[in-house]
Amino acid sequence: MADPQASASSNHGAGEQVELENLRSGLSGEPPAISPRRGGAKSQLSASLVDAVVAGALAAALGFFFIGLRSDIAPGGLALTQRWGALVIAVAIVFVGRLLLNLFVYKRRRSAPPKARAPKATTSRGETYARFSKAIAPVLLLVALAFPFLMIWGAPQQSRQYIDLSILILTYVMLGWGLNIVVGLAGLLDLGYVAFYAVGAYSFALLAKYLGLGFWTCLPLAGILAACWGMILGFPVLRLRGDYLAIVTLAFGEIIRVILLNWSNFTGGPNGISGVPKPTLFGYEFKSGAGGVADLLGIHYSPIQRFIFLYYIILVLALLTNFVTLRLRRLPIGRAWEALREDEIACRSLGINTTNTKLTAFATGAMFGGFAGSFFATRQGFISPESFTFLESAIILAIVVLGGLGSQIGVVIASVVMIGGIELLRNLTFLKAIFGPDFDPTQYRMLIFGLAMVVIMVWKPRGLVSSRSPTAIYKRKTRIGADMVAQGEGH
Amino acid sequence: MEYFLQQLINGLTLGSIYGLIAIGYTMVYGIIGMINFAHGDIFMVGSFIAMMMIVALGLTASAGLAFLLLALVLVLIVAMVFASVWGWTVERLAYRPLRGSFRLAPLITAIGMSIVLQNFVQVTQGARVKPLPPIVTGGFTLVTGVNGHNAVQISTMQIVIIVTTFLLMTGFSLLISKTRLGRSQRACEQDSKMAALLGVNVDRTISLTFVMGAALAAVAGLMFLLYYGVIDFYIGFLAGVKAFTAAVLGGIGSLPGAMLGGLLIGLIETFWSGYFSVEYKDVAAFSILVIVLIFMPSGLLGRPEVEKV
Numbered sequence: 001m002a003d004p005q006a007s008a009s010s011n012h013g014a015g016e017q018v019e020l021e022n023l024r025s026g027l028s029g030e031p032p033a034i035s036p037r038r039g040g041a042k043s044q045l046s047a048s049l050v051d052a053v054v055a056g057a058l059a060a061a062l063g064f065f066f067i068g069l070r071s072d073i074a075p076g077g078l079a080l081t082q083r084w085g086a087l088v089i090a091v092a093i094v095f096v097g098r099l100l101l102n103l104f105v106y107k108r109r110r111s112a113p114p115k116a117r118a119p120k121a122t123t124s125r126g127e128t129y130a131r132f133s134k135a136i137a138p139v140l141l142l143v144a145l146a147f148p149f150l151m152i153w154g155a156p157q158q159s160r161q162y163i164d165l166s167i168l169i170l171t172y173v174m175l176g177w178g179l180n181i182v183v184g185l186a187g188l189l190d191l192g193y194v195a196f197y198a199v200g201a202y203s204f205a206l207l208a209k210y211l212g213l214g215f216w217t218c219l220p221l222a223g224i225l226a227a228c229w230g231m232i233l234g235f236p237v238l239r240l241r242g243d244y245l246a247i248v249t250l251a252f253g254e255i256i257r258v259i260l261l262n263w264s265n266f267t268g269g270p271n272g273i274s275g276v277p278k279p280t281l282f283g284y285e286f287k288s289g290a291g292g293v294a295d296l297l298g299i300h301y302s303p304i305q306r307f308i309f310l311y312y313i314i315l316v317l318a319l320l321t322n323f324v325t326l327r328l329r330r331l332p333i334g335r336a337w338e339a340l341r342e343d344e345i346a347c348r349s350l351g352i353n354t355t356n357t358k359l360t361a362f363a364t365g366a367m368f369g370g371f372a373g374s375f376f377a378t379r380q381g382f383i384s385p386e387s388f389t390f391l392e393s394a395i396i397l398a399i400v401v402l403g404g405l406g407s408q409i410g411v412v413i414a415s416v417v418m419i420g421g422i423e424l425l426r427n428l429t430f431l432k433a434i435f436g437p438d439f440d441p442t443q444y445r446m447l448i449f450g451l452a453m454v455v456i457m458v459w460k461p462r463g464l465v466s467s468r469s470p471t472a473i474y475k476r477k478t479r480i481g482a483d484m485v486a487q488g489e490g491h
Numbered sequence: 492m493e494y495f496l497q498q499l500i501n502g503l504t505l506g507s508i509y510g511l512i513a514i515g516y517t518m519v520y521g522i523i524g525m526i527n528f529a530h531g532d533i534f535m536v537g538s539f540i541a542m543m544m545i546v547a548l549g550l551t552a553s554a555g556l557a558f559l560l561l562a563l564v565l566v567l568i569v570a571m572v573f574a575s576v577w578g579w580t581v582e583r584l585a586y587r588p589l590r591g592s593f594r595l596a597p598l599i600t601a602i603g604m605s606i607v608l609q610n611f612v613q614v615t616q617g618a619r620v621k622p623l624p625p626i627v628t629g630g631f632t633l634v635t636g637v638n639g640h641n642a643v644q645i646s647t648m649q650i651v652i653i654v655t656t657f658l659l660m661t662g663f664s665l666l667i668s669k670t671r672l673g674r675s676q677r678a679c680e681q682d683s684k685m686a687a688l689l690g691v692n693v694d695r696t697i698s699l700t701f702v703m704g705a706a707l708a709a710v711a712g713l714m715f716l717l718y719y720g721v722i723d724f725y726i727g728f729l730a731g732v733k734a735f736t737a738a739v740l741g742g743i744g745s746l747p748g749a750m751l752g753g754l755l756i757g758l759i760e761t762f763w764s765g766y767f768s769v770e771y772k773d774v775a776a777f778s779i780l781v782i783v784l785i786f787m788p789s790g791l792l793g794r795p796e797v798e799k800v
Contacts, residue, residue, distance in 0.1 A: 058576070058580060061573065061576045064573070065540045069543050070616060070617070071539075071616060071617075071621055072617065073619065073621070076624075077546070078542070078546045078623060080543060080547055189595070189598075237781075239788050243526055243739075243743070244739060244784060247526075248784060251777035251780055254777060258774050259771075390732075391606070398599050398603070401595050443610075443613070443614055447606075449606060450603045450604065450607035450610060451607055454600045454607065458588045458600065461592040461593065
């Protein structure tokens with residue numbers, strides 16, 4: 001049981017939400033399956049068995065139609081094939097899994113009452129974390145800077161694949177940092193961030209197609225255009241709060257996608273735009289033969305040089321996003337964003353112009369989304385509305401929230417875990433040896449992705465990185481738990 | 492005028508389906524204040540269950556009317572029950588552990604659950620569309636036009652959809668306003684802490700809310716299946732977004748609002764497709780939402796949120 005006194009006496013006085021979280025985990029325990037009887041081991045076992053049977057029955061009901069039967073197109077309509085064997089296996093897995101969880105994981109949690117949070121422990125852990133993060137940041141930066149060469153040196157065969165993967169991850173890091181400004185700092189829930197990504201990508205592709213401009217000219221233009229769209233979206237939603245804002249941003253994202261899809265003679269419609277120019281290094285292209293960068297430097301051309309160049313571009317762009325965010329947090333405008341997140345009414349009472357604050361948050365976030373978009377276009381060389389679905393917005397938002405809302409390093413961790421992990425699932429060909437040659441691991445990728453989102457969120461509702469350092473300092477620098485954010489404490 | 496009438500009938504049919512889904516969104520939002528993103532996918536799951544029941548029973552349009560009606564009621568009940576189990580499980584696994592946690596956590600698990608449901612159905616049932624031959628056929632001609640032009644027709648299926656929706660809505664409003672369950676549901680919506688202190692089992696009420704929403708979504712799933720005749724694992728997303736838009740348009744948390752919003756979105760979409768362009772019907776629906784929210788930030792029938800300091 002959580003000791004209410006201990007949590008109340010902690011330095012800051014935990015927010016109502018964390019108290020509820022404590023109560024919930026302390027009183028009811030995560031799974032309420034077994035009532036905490038004191039009947040000893042035997043009744044524990046029987047209770048676990050009963051619970052596992054219930055879970056198995058539930059799995060049978062859930063899977064009855066979907067695993068037990070399969071519908072396929074047959075002559076004259078649809079036909080069903082029966083797969084009861086698979087259903088039995090699935091139910092057995094759920095039954096055994098639940099039983100093992102009950103006996104070994106939940107039991108321990110239930111028998112040992114969760115320790116009350118001692119305030120000292122958290123502060124010392126926070127300090128350790130602070131020292132750790134201070135030390136780890138330069139190390140991570142060095143690793144990121146040296147990464148392509150480490151890859152070429154360490155794994156020359158797969159280096160291209162890994163560099164490509166890290167470009168993808170860095171793109172999501174950048175998008176996550178951009179969205180973090182809107183959601184994490186200003187507290188405005190945006191479900192349509194992909195719209196700005198799309199605006200950036202299409203701005204570059206269209207400017208290149210119709211005016212023949214290059215990547216470096218278009219990059220700032222794409223950012224400015226995306227920022228303008230951020231303002232345009234921002235105006236109508238200024239009065240909206242919370243989830244109304246969420247649905248309007250979602251609608252806006254869909255509107256942009258539908259327009260891109262249907263305005264065929266300008267945007268290419270579903271066929272998209274191909275032949276988006278590659279970035280150049282001071283006007284020199286990455287190509288074989290005379291006039292290329294390799295020729296200029298007097299080295300042999302290899303396609304990997306282009307990948308390394310792209311890697312450094314996105315690394316610089318992402319670091320720029322991070323740097324700007326960190327600096328803005330110390331400016332009045334960044335302070336205003338965070339104040340807005342903490343309490344809008346108090347904000348207004350103190351004379352902060354909430355209109356401007358919201359609009360700048362939208363515009364700044366959108367601008368970085370636009371940069372990332374034009375990078376995406378130049379990396380792919382081809383863009384189509386397919387790439388800018390709601391799922392992308394959901395993934396970016398998931399990265400921000402899973403990492404820990406408002407935490408910069410959390411975004412990095414979540415991107416590596418979610419995007420890197422999902423891409424690695426492509427390589428699980430050894431599973432074919434177990435499940436037979438028909439087994440295709442790639443089709444389970446998104447299933448596992450969704451499950452991972454649920455599991456991580458249930459396990460750590462405040463995100464993977466759960467401590468924040470407020471930028472407004474009174475006397476000494478402190479770190480607070482992530483649950484204080486948006487409780488009037490996270491300034 | 493005839494064209495207008497025909498579009499009106501089509502719009503009302505579509506709007507009824509949206510309205511049924513929207514109720515699930517608005518009830519869940521009313522009681523725990525979260526967007527249940529997986530609700531559209533529960534609709535899809537219900538649609539699949541109904542499809543498999545229809546195939547298993549071997550229902551075709553040539554069967555007798557009485558038999559067909561009975562069989563469809565059976566399909567409806569099975570789909571409602573199994574979809575409810577899905578709805579309950581989603582709530583239990585993904586939302587209940589996060590009750591009382593911060594606002595965005597259940598939103599993320601909801602999106603995760605939506606991804607899980609879509610991909611689960613895709614993996615187990617295949618990604619190809621499932622076409623179902625029309626079962627409920629026939630219809631009535633309301634206005635006979637000149638040489639077959641300008642005729643206004645209403646198909647039996649459209650009548651079934653509109654009548655079923657009307658009956659369900661009436662029954663559902665009675666359930667919310669008259670029964671004990673409805674009372675505790677409204678109590679939890681107003682103040683769940685106080686309701687818990689007064690002996691209402693809040694967790695169970697919330698679970699039942701999800702079950703009711705899922706059952707209504709399954710009805711919508713069956714209607715959608717019979718009306719359009721084609722489903723796939725992805726239908727839940729767009730229908731869900733539209734239905735949520737409808738719920739917000741009507742004023743989220745309000746049941747008549749959800750129905751009104753559903754009908755409006757259905758009508759806007761149909762009229763836009765009928766008079767302007769099919770491609771931009773989604774843009775039209777979403778633009779109306781944005782415009783309404785600018786002038787009425789809490790929807791058409793929603794209560795304005797009073798903020799205390």
